[in-house]
Amino acid sequence: MKRTVSIPVNLPDERFLNLMNQCASIFNAHIDWAIENKTFNKNKAHKDLYAMLRLQYPSVPSALLQTVRDNALEAIKATKFKRVPRKKPTSGLRYDKRTMTLRGHQLTLSCIGKRVKLILEIPDYFKQVFETWDFCGATLTYSKHLKQFWVRLVFESENPQEINGKIQGIDRGLYHQAVTSDGQFFSSSQIRSTQRRYLFNRRQLQQKGTRSSKRRLKSMSFREKRFMLDTNHCVSKKIASQPDVAVFVLEDLSSIRTQRRGKKMNKWLASWAFFQQEQFLAYKAEALGKRVVHQDPRYTSQKCNVCKHIKRTNRNKSRFQCKNCGHQTHADLNASRNVRDDYILSSTHGTEEQGSVNTPYVSGNSFS
């Protein structure tokens, strides 16, 4: 099992931003090479590219170049050439044992020029994991919005201590921001009505097209984001701070965007507001020493939580009625219980657990 912690750190900005930028180019060069040669073989890549890239980026330490090469080829291998992984100039940078050391609280990172040493401030809730689990790697990320670097440390343990607290499933949809497996409903009717109002006003202003209407459009879009930000903060805080819950199970929705879920739902799933909500929950839960995990969402909305019978017609909008055993309940509540039970089942059957997804809070995404 893996656990992660994200810690804000102060680093020499220019050197590290320069490094991230160059590493992104090195990463992308490997991806281009892999696509052209239809292979993700590391040795071949090394032979073809290493000497050239060393000349092109002489200030990037050679160990880091090799780490980036491995990352790039693993990334393209994972997508089986179906998608093209790309890095932007400020994309996160993964470190491994070649490029970083952790002794006590002192972390040393490879960089352009001299290695950089820093002392980490470990939050209280993470101290036990920090002291007793094995350190396996770190990612350096940069938030453009906050102008802040973060290190995300990953720790691993073969036999972690028992989870102290409940596991809660959460279903997220159009009509409810969240429904928990113990029956709490967080309605999104206020969000929807506010969004409708903004949409109406936006259309009217767009038709006018004058300079002042453009100015008003801009300030309106800021107000709308502000409203979403407040709502997301509020709901994620309420969920994360439930005292008896230790693990939150969310549907892994990244894989099912292409599936038929309705136009409106897909639009919501792809929106920044939805993404922000998940980020907020992750970082608030993490700060309280809790975990957020993701679960394969297949059949969660069609399966009966009582008898496990799967049928598309079990669900009719917000009503769930099992065609097999007659069990009746709210469809989202039924789904959230399935998410929880599927997670419990998959984690006790010894399948490899997905690392917790406590990604750092990057607010740059919310106002771009």
Ligand SMILES: [Zn+2]
């Ligand atoms: Zn049933």
